[in-house]
Amino acid sequence: MTKQEIFLSHFIENKRIVVESTFVEFSQLPSLLIPHTSLHTHLEEEAAAAALRKDPAVKSRLREFTVTDNWTNFLHIGKVYCIIALTLLSAVTFFEFRAEWGIPFAWNIPVFLMALLTIGASQHQLAGALHEAVHHTLFKNRTLNELASDWLCGFPILTSTYQFRLYHLAHHQFVNDPKRDPDFALLKDSGHWLDFPIAKTNFLWMMLRQVFLVELFRYIITRVRYNTVGSHSESPYRASDGAGTKIPARLVTGFFFFLIVSVFALQKWGDAWQVIAIPAAGWLVVSATLAMLPVRFFEKARIKPVFHPRWIFVGQTFTFGAIVAGLGFIQMTSEFMALRYFSMLWYGAILTTFPFFMILRQLVQHGNGDRGWLTNTRVFRMVAPVRYAVFPFGMDYHLPHHMYASVPHYRLKALHDFLMTVPRYFDHCQLVDNYLVPKKNSTRRNPTVVEVLGPEYAASSDNVHIDDSVLDDWEVDEKEAILKSGRPLKEVPKEDRPMDQAEAKDCA
Helix, strand or coil, X not given: CCHHHHHHCCEECCCEEEEXXXXXXXXXXXXXXXXXXXXXXXXXXXXXXXXXXXXXXXXXXXXXHCCCCCCHHHHHHHHHHHHHHHHHHHHHHHHHHCCCCCCCHHHHHHHHHHHHHHHHHHHHHHHHHHHHHHCCCCCCCHHHHXXXXXXXXXXXXXXXXXXXXXXXXXXXXXXXXXXXXXXXXXXXXXXXCCCCCCCHHHHHHHHHHXXXXXXXXXXXXXXXXXXXXXXXXXXXXXXXXXXXCCHHHHHHHHHHHHHHHHHHHHHHHCCHHHHHHHHHHHHHHHHHHHHHCCHHHCXXXXXXXXXXXXXXXXXXXXXXXXXXXXXXXXXXXXXXXXXXXXXXXXXHHHHCHHHHHHHHHHHHHHCCCCCCCCCCCCXXXXXXXXXXXXXXXXXXEHHHHHHCCCCXXXXXXXXXXXXXXXXXXXXXXXXXXXXXXXXXXXXXXXXXXXXXXXXXXXXXXXXXXXXXXXXXXXXXXXXXXXXXXXXXXXXXXXXXXXXXXXXXHHHC
């Protein structure tokens, strides 16, 4: 029986293969236990990608996988908030009653660190939900997709859906392009770029360096700067007439500083109602100014927003102001240190564990990959805690996500399982098991994260995949200029492109 005939039977994860209703152990099929990406040539990847794009069975099944709704992700986001609430409640309860329980003060340290890790991981989960909204897969309704993403996910972690969309769609369209993929520029500017392939010891040393916090601060500051229009000088989404001014951003930054200083000063010299009234007055002034600023004062991008950036800034300042002033009011009217606890745990995580988990993901998803459609990233099979902290909302199934970005996160595993029955995908999909320690009792020895970044697994294809389909779901100005910005890198005929987001949604 040929390899192709075996594949065309249903492939079940990595345990067994069904062949004519008979189970055949992988140990009996040594020819299948071959490395993936590192052995594939330019022509092999190009031929496999072209055939897979045209495969009628794949196109037919995509109609099922691209279906979205307006309720499923409320359950996923709600689960994250339950974990956040339980973590905050548990940590604060311990801090409040530790002495009464007769527990030594030193126990505050591990409890605080565990809380920071859990909250940082949960903030990464919120960023994962935000990532879904960037692709319009969080909710089917466009307005709900944007509002829920901003207010439930983006604003609490000091960003917005639109700001991240401008960054992230460029990454998808020009993945692993050293000039146009903003991931390259961000990692270089923050000092986290690694020259792949890289030895295990070098990668582990990079991880250990984050303990000193300075590099984490530099990363999160750089990331905030890049997730705004125009921060990446080579961004293909810069409008030719949209330079704008720094006034809106300075208004927002100024309000943040005003809020922090005023609330903490009023804690000592003011009264409780001033903690509400003065920040509220400051927010009204900033919001009115943002509302009245002419459009030319705002930076303009070629991808049009669902809501104008002025209202995004208003929402961001309101959220931050309401949290700080509200908790400050509670702290002044009771003996409960609400603002102090929340600042240490929530904003402390934003500056430490949240960027740490982002670095652990961003470096490895595409590091040591090339620019081929099937070889620019991988599928990561991790234990549950690592999946929650490092690969939120389906980011572990990163290869099928980059192939078909209109598939929501909760269907990516099913999509991957289906594609593993297609020989062209199976041949090129690099599976990665665990982050540091090899998977035990596995019938197939796949590399760990630190191993897949080394020379043995360096992708060798020189194909250039440009995913113009990421623009199809959005209103775009100067679209032709964006499409030309990647040429003459590679010209991909329309019929050979993967099903774009608009087409997939129409089929569904």
